[in-house]
Amino acid sequence: MYPYIPDSEPAVQAEMLKFIGAESIEELISDIPEEVRMKKPMELPEPYNDEASLYGHVSGILNKDRTANELRCFLGAGCYNRYVPAVVDEVINRSEFLTAYAGEPYEDHGRFQAMFEYESMMAELLDFDVCNVPNYDGAHAMNTSLRMACRVTGRKEVLIPRNVNPDVLTAVLTYLQPDVKVTFVDYNAKTGRICLDNLRSKMSDQVAAVLVMNPNFFGIVEEKVQEISELAHSHGAMMVAYVEPATLGVLTPPSRYGADIACGDLQPLGIHMNFGGGVAGFIATSDTPRIIEEFPSRLFGIAPTKDREWGFGDVLWGRTSFANRDHAKEFVGTHSALWGLAAGAYLASMGPQGMKELGEAIVQRQVCLKNNIAGLKNVKIDKFSGATFEEFVADFSATGKSVKEINKKLLDKGILGGYDLGEAFPELAGCMLLCATERTTAEDIKALAAALGEILA
Amino acid sequence: MLMTGLERMKKFRQARWNEPVIYELSEPGQRAVLVPGPCCDCVSTDEAIATLPKGMVREGAANLPELAQLQLVRHYNHLSQENIGIDGNIDIGQGTCTMKYNPKVNDRIANSPKLTDMHPLQPAETAQGILEIYYKLGELFKGITGLDAFSMQAGSGSHGVLALASTVRAYWRDKGEEDKRDEVITTFFSHPVDCAVPIFKGYKVTVIQPDKDGYPDIEAFKAALSDRTAAIFFTNPEDTGIFNVRIKEFTRLAHEKGVVCCYDQANANGLLGITRTAEANFDMSFFNLHKTFSAPHGCGGPGSGLVAAKKFLRPYLPKPLVEYSPEKGYYLDFDMPKSCGKIKSFWGTAGAVVRAYAWIMMLGADGLREVSRVAILNNNYCMKKILAIKGASISYPHHKSRIEQARYSWQKLKEDTGFGTLDVQRCISDFGTHYWSSHEPWIIPEPFTIEPSESYSKTDIDDFVAALAEISRMCYEEPEKVKAAPVDSTVHYTSHDYFDDPKKYAITWRAYNKKYNGYFEPKKK
Numbered sequence: 001m002y003p004y005i006p007d008s009e010p011a012v013q014a015e016m017l018k019f020i021g022a023e024s025i026e027e028l029i030s031d032i033p034e035e036v037r038m039k040k041p042m043e044l045p046e047p048y049n050d051e052a053s054l055y056g057h058v059s060g061i062l063n064k065d066r067t068a069n070e071l072r073c074f075l076g077a078g079c080y081n082r083y084v085p086a087v088v089d090e091v092i093n094r095s096e097f098l099t100a101y102a103g104e105p106y107e108d109h110g111r112f113q114a115m116f117e118y119e120s121m122m123a124e125l126l127d128f129d130v131c132n133v134p135n136y137d138g139a140h141a142m143n144t145s146l147r148m149a150c151r152v153t154g155r156k157e158v159l160i161p162r163n164v165n166p167d168v169l170t171a172v173l174t175y176l177q178p179d180v181k182v183t184f185v186d187y188n189a190k191t192g193r194i195c196l197d198n199l200r201s202k203m204s205d206q207v208a209a210v211l212v213m214n215p216n217f218f219g220i221v222e223e224k225v226q227e228i229s230e231l232a233h234s235h236g237a238m239m240v241a242y243v244e245p246a247t248l249g250v251l252t253p254p255s256r257y258g259a260d261i262a263c264g265d266l267q268p269l270g271i272h273m274n275f276g277g278g279v280a281g282f283i284a285t286s287d288t289p290r291i292i293e294e295f296p297s298r299l300f301g302i303a304p305t306k307d308r309e310w311g312f313g314d315v316l317w318g319r320t321s322f323a324n325r326d327h328a329k330e331f332v333g334t335h336s337a338l339w340g341l342a343a344g345a346y347l348a349s350m351g352p353q354g355m356k357e358l359g360e361a362i363v364q365r366q367v368c369l370k371n372n373i374a375g376l377k378n379v380k381i382d383k384f385s386g387a388t389f390e391e392f393v394a395d396f397s398a399t400g401k402s403v404k405e406i407n408k409k410l411l412d413k414g415i416l417g418g419y420d421l422g423e424a425f426p427e428l429a430g431c432m433l434l435c436a437t438e439r440t441t442a443e444d445i446k447a448l449a450a451a452l453g454e455i456l457a
Numbered sequence: 458m459l460m461t462g463l464e465r466m467k468k469f470r471q472a473r474w475n476e477p478v479i480y481e482l483s484e485p486g487q488r489a490v491l492v493p494g495p496c497c498d499c500v501s502t503d504e505a506i507a508t509l510p511k512g513m514v515r516e517g518a519a520n521l522p523e524l525a526q527l528q529l530v531r532h533y534n535h536l537s538q539e540n541i542g543i544d545g546n547i548d549i550g551q552g553t554c555t556m557k558y559n560p561k562v563n564d565r566i567a568n569s570p571k572l573t574d575m576h577p578l579q580p581a582e583t584a585q586g587i588l589e590i591y592y593k594l595g596e597l598f599k600g601i602t603g604l605d606a607f608s609m610q611a612g613s614g615s616h617g618v619l620a621l622a623s624t625v626r627a628y629w630r631d632k633g634e635e636d637k638r639d640e641v642i643t644t645f646f647s648h649p650v651d652c653a654v655p656i657f658k659g660y661k662v663t664v665i666q667p668d669k670d671g672y673p674d675i676e677a678f679k680a681a682l683s684d685r686t687a688a689i690f691f692t693n694p695e696d697t698g699i700f701n702v703r704i705k706e707f708t709r710l711a712h713e714k715g716v717v718c719c720y721d722q723a724n725a726n727g728l729l730g731i732t733r734t735a736e737a738n739f740d741m742s743f744f745n746l747h748k749t750f751s752a753p754h755g756c757g758g759p760g761s762g763l764v765a766a767k768k769f770l771r772p773y774l775p776k777p778l779v780e781y782s783p784e785k786g787y788y789l790d791f792d793m794p795k796s797c798g799k800i801k802s803f804w805g806t807a808g809a810v811v812r813a814y815a816w817i818m819m820l821g822a823d824g825l826r827e828v829s830r831v832a833i834l835n836n837n838y839c840m841k842k843i844l845a846i847k848g849a850s851i852s853y854p855h856h857k858s859r860i861e862q863a864r865y866s867w868q869k870l871k872e873d874t875g876f877g878t879l880d881v882q883r884c885i886s887d888f889g890t891h892y893w894s895s896h897e898p899w900i901i902p903e904p905f906t907i908e909p910s911e912s913y914s915k916t917d918i919d920d921f922v923a924a925l926a927e928i929s930r931m932c933y934e935e936p937e938k939v940k941a942a943p944v945d946s947t948v949h950y951t952s953h954d955y956f957d958d959p960k961k962y963a964i965t966w967r968a969y970n971k972k973y974n975g976y977f978e979p980k981k982k
Contacts, residue, residue: 005911006917008911016834016915022858028833031700031702032702037736038730038731038736041822042730043600044597047819048818049819055565057818058566061589061593062586063586065571065587066579087489087533097540097542098564100755101551101754103891106883106951107541108541109948115756116478120478120965130968133757136613136616167799167803174800177658178635178658226512249515250506252513252516253519272574275576277804277807277808301962301964302969304977305950305952307948316962325649325653325664326653328656333616334612334758335612337755337757337758350492351488351489352518353488355519355521356518357494361496361502363505364496364502367508368495368499371499372499387513388508389509438493441496442497
């Protein structure tokens with residue numbers, strides 16, 4: 001007897017077969033030809049059958065992990081060890097949400113409203129009027145933002161600076177193939193910010209969009225963004241800003257420096273890291289019909305009901321690949337709705353003051369971390385001069401030890417060191433991207449500084 | 458029992474809290490959660506903020522709602538009660554989606570900090586547990602598919618199609634035929650993304666229409682095939698629940714032209730242990746771990762589209778793949794110079810991977826086969842009952858049986874009463890369940906697709922079908938009731954005029970307040 005399969009009970013099967021008028025289940029699939037049938041059973045390990053044994057087996061494997069919170073974590077690079085309030089976990093683990101899928105606006109009113117509220121809160125954080133139902137992740141959101149700009153402008157080239165997240169970039173390049181041309185813009189080797197001269201030289205009337213990551217992958221705030229958006233606009237191009245949303249309680253939202261589209265990854269808004277499975281994308285714009293009609297994503301809107309309630313539904317359904325498979329804007333399907341609910345619950349938990357204080361707590365720890373690293377012999381924290389927010393580049397190249405070696409020794413002391421920049425950026429060999437979050441404690445920082453002191457001695 | 462299932466369903470009243478939009482609940486100064494202050498006094502918050510460029514510090518706080526914690530929890534609690542997941546209803550009305558029970562023990566495992574607190578960039582030696590599960594799930598899929606290499610990067614079925622299409626493109630690039638091979642062939646009753654995604658990847662797509670038997674027209678397929686065909690994308694069984702009996706003939710013809718054969722196995726719930734990707738001679742396939750393999754749908758993701766490939770396509774799959782060696786243990790293999798690249802940040806939806814692993818290890822080969830046998834039994838039982846309902850019929854009726862789902866039609870009901878599938882959909886929410894029409898375009902008139910997976914009992918099916926029969930009766934005998942529906946759901950008839958007109962639609966509360974006063978009173982410009 002299988003607890004997940006009620007009709008595995010033989011007497012029930014017999015009764016159902018009798019009703020159908022078939023001798024056996026085999027008779028019901030007699031049209032599957034012999035030539036495609038399996039000739040012997042699937043080769044799978046013996047199952048555990050009972051829940052206690054299964055739990056013991058799977059959790060036994062997972063127990064081999066050493067988590068970011070069992071160690072002292074200084075890793076960021078696109079995924080942040082945020083504290084997730086208990087209320088957020090409560091919301092996303094309510095089985096009415098967790099086990100639902102794509103019901104209608106009547107009996108699934110709750111998820112439509114919760115998602116509309118998510119859109120509304122994200123729009124406020126980003127200072128825009130429109131936000132979509134989440135994409136797969138930041139990479140998907142970046143791709144779609146760039147492609148939206150291509151469709152709006154009728155152009156096929158995008159400018160991407162070299163100081164963007166390399167993991168995201170790899171995926172975006174796959175997405176943009178084969179029809180969107182990518183031209184790279186250098187970063188300034190002194191500041192770490194986008195090189196404006198290089199950007200100007202690449203700018204033309206063929207360009208659909210200029211991308212800015214803010215803070216950029218090196219943790220540096222791109223501060224010349226107003227100039228960049230003006231440059232883009234003067235050539236009829238759009239500016240796409242890829243932002244870390246948890247910074248926006250403190251940092252200026254992209255609409256205020258001229259961005260036409262804001263996008264990014266929701267993970268830092270109260271979503272567990274989940275080994276990278278906690279990612280989800282967002283795209284926000286102004287309430288401009290010409291731009292909105294280029295979203296491939298679902299957009300939930302509010303509408304009246306005949307009893308004066310708040311009703312909800314899909315705006316411009318005809319855009320989507322559900323409605324029109326061969327003339328759709330890209331495609332849409334199951335993306336990351338549950339993480340949208342999580343981010344919504346997180347923003348509502350934090351409120352305006354909480355988001356501001358979160359940003360302050362992060363910046364304060366980042367500065368404290370930087371101060372503590374600054375005193376170490378042969379370690380440079382001024383590789384780039386640009387102001388940093390939650391991450392910064394520490395240069396160990398004068399220590400005679402590789403980042404890999406240093407990180408290995410840090411791990412021996414229970415510390416997850418920073419991201420090794422050398423692989424994706426050969427010019428930054430010997431540099432590490434160190435990250436602070438609101439969970440980083442003074443003890444963590446002291447432990448890191450002490451461990452580095454010993455390792456580099 | 459005091460009442461029959463239908464009587465209980467008819468007395469259903471969904472929670473109707475008239476829940477305000479969260480901004481209406483906001484009260485200045487309230488906080489649900491507090492945030493840690495400075496970590497030490499070596500630098501103050503003001504000094505730290507002063508390190509940021511002046512023009513880049515936000516002026517004015519974001520307009521987010523302000524609620525105390527209980528009021529926040531109550532709001533979301535109300536919204537959740539105004540939603541019906543698998544745990545709350547007989548969720549068989551959403552065919553093609555394989556709504557099955559999501560075992561609680563799998564949630565318990567996936568919610569462990571041993572998974573949730575893992576940073577994706579941790580050294581492999583600290584992530585041996587989760588990497589082992591990725592690797593071992595691939596090993597299990599060797600048995601399930603008969604193929605060789607597995608990628609778990611894709612976040613859903615559509616994303617799985619993107620992984621396949623990107624892999625196909627990388628393969629032809631490596632063969633020097635990327636420019637020549639610019640066409641893809643799919644079938645009408647394949648999922649719409651089997652068409653939309655290859656178009657997104659720059660392919661010209663031919664959609665093969667069904668022949669009189671409901672199978673993809675093989676003559677049309679032969680005509681479409683050429684040395685310009687890069688790949689075929691076939692769902693099987695198709696969304697009609699009909700197994701394409703000539704499937705091996707299609708792959709044979711395609712392989713003759715060197716074409717890569719991609720199998721959409723989103724509808725695999727009736728095939729486990731019976732027929733596989735390998736037996737149908739496809740080169741690649743994808744499976745939805747959030748459908749057939751029991752990971753929850755989460756209101757629409759994150760899911761996982763596991764990609765299976767024959768050995769010759771491994772070099773082109775999204776990177777990295779999880780590998781094992783006695784020296785290194787489990788690790789991420791990035792050494793894939795011919796890879797199509799990545800399609801997602803990091804390594805995929807780990808929570809779905811762990812849940813699918815646990816589900817398969819609970820059931821084993823016999824259990825998986827029983828899943829499919831019962832899904833087939835349930836479906837054919839359900840079909841016979843639905844076809845006894847006045848006004849209901851089935852597409853391609855001469856097919857005596859179906860695999861795991863079936864596409865029906867209310868054409869007769871529409872002709873007799875004027876009510877069609879969308880009217881039935883409105884009505885059924887008054888019975889505490891729901892139902893989906895079907896993918897567009899509707900070449901089967903007034904369609905609906907029912908998929909009673911193995912999780913549902915005979916009694917569940919009896920009750921759901923009784924509700925459909927009752928709605929049919931209402932259409933014939935009590936049209937006023939049908940017109941008024943839903944009456945017992947959370948909200949009442951919602952005007953669609955507000956979703957297509959830029960002057961009227963509001964995609965956020967902020968946009969609403971710019972366009973309207975009070976309850977949808979347009980603001981004067």
